[in-house]
Amino acid sequence: MGFNDIIGQEKTVNYFKRAISNEKIAHAYIFEGPSGIGKVAIATAFAKGIQCKNYHEDACNICISCLKVNGNNHPDIKMIEPEGKSIKNKQIEEMQQDLLRKPYEGNKKIYIIKHANQMTVSAQNRLLKTLEEPPQYAVILLMSANSNSFLPTIKSRCQILKFNRMGQNDIEQILTSKYGMNQEEGRVLAAFSDGILGKAIQLKESDVFRIKREETIEVIENVLKKDPLVAFDAVEFFQKYKDDINxxxxxxxxxxxxxxxxxxxxxxxFLINMDKKNTLQKHRGHIAYERIGNIINIIEKTKNDIKANVNFQLAIEMMLLTIQEV
Incomplete structure (x- = not known):
């Protein structure tokens, strides 16, 4: 994995390319963005480029350093992950002990801390001691969904890089051109990816996603039959997927x-559900155009009600009955 293998984060990639070429590498960075957006991939490419013996715009992929990175056994690149639900004080202490030893092969020792927002407060305070007086050769990369989870004193000593979601059309184009998906599949996966290419690729391999989507379409079809008993029966489906209600x-x-x-x-x-256009055409004949805008508003209201901790079952029942009545 190198910079040239990363898609959709060109601005961040170019920033790190310049940092290596100009030898202006900071001691600490916070990579902020949702899971699957490419934080660890870019961190690894950055670390690889720093250690590469023949770096020019990207790691050469043939020097001994690059080969060790590819084999996950470079002695000057360490990955730290949560133990259980958090990154604990002793893990940062072990990192600090390791940091006392100078690099074995290169000029830098690089630590990639995954899910760094899960550091305990004591671990953050310990890390702060390193960030206040880091060795010249230290580079610490903190992967985080939200930089606000860090102590202000940590944030002030790190460069914060925000990883932005991609546009749906961009993801669709990548899925069809690079991953060989057809337009129908690419359109669906891009729509449900939340702007995260990694999530779109995961959804392609996910039977759970396919099953949930098929079951949801079946529920919609049953509710449109306007039988009030069907609406109450459908509540069981929403209870089953309560954790995934959004x-x-x-x-x-x-x-x-x-x-x-x-x-x-x-x-x-322009359909998102292009692979289901025959079913959509069938539903089109069962619902008046003027109803649809109101239905969309009702669904949005239900999302907000659930977020506001309104009784879950009541909110779902009201949504389903109202869809039938609109």
Whole structure:
């Protein structure tokens, strides 16, 4: 894995390329962004480039240093992960003890701390001692979903780099051009990726995603039959996926958004659920155009109600009954 293998974070990649070329490498960085967005991949490429014996715009991939990175056994690059649910004080203490020894092969010792936002307060305070007086050869990379989880004193001693979500069209294009997916599959996965390429790739291999989506479409079909008993029966489905309720409600939102698009344009060109266009065409005949906007509003309201801790079952029942009545 090198810089040239990373897709969708060009601005950050170019920043690190310049840092290595100009020998302006900071002692500590916070990589902020959601899981799957490429933080660890870029951290590894950065570490590899720093240690490369023949670096030019990217690691050479043939020197002994690059080969050791590829084999996950470079002595001057260490990966630290949570033990259980947190990164503990003793793990940072062990890192500090290791940091007392100068690099074995290169000019830098690099520590990539995954899920660094899960450091205990005592671990953060211990890390702070290193950040206040780091050895010249130290480079510490903190991977985090949210930099606000760090003590202000840690944040002030790190360069913070935000990893941004990609556009849906960009992800779709990458999935079809680089990963060989057809347009229908790429469109669906890009829509449900939340702007994270890594998540889109994971969804492709996920039977759980496929099953949840199929079950959700079946629930929509049953609810549109307007039998109130069906609406109450469907509550069991939402209870089963209560921990994933935002995801399930998003499936439903995208479905009715597609129905709206289909009725407005008469074309399936802009559908998200392109692979389900025949089912959408069938549903189109069972629902009036003027109902769909209200249904979308009801689903959005339900998402907000659940977030505000309104009774879960009551919120879902009201949503399903209201969809039938609109």
């Amino acid at each position: 995801e399930i409600l998003d499936y439903i939102l995208f479905w009715f958004r597609d129905l709206l698009m289909l009725i407005q344009t008469g074309s399936d060109k």
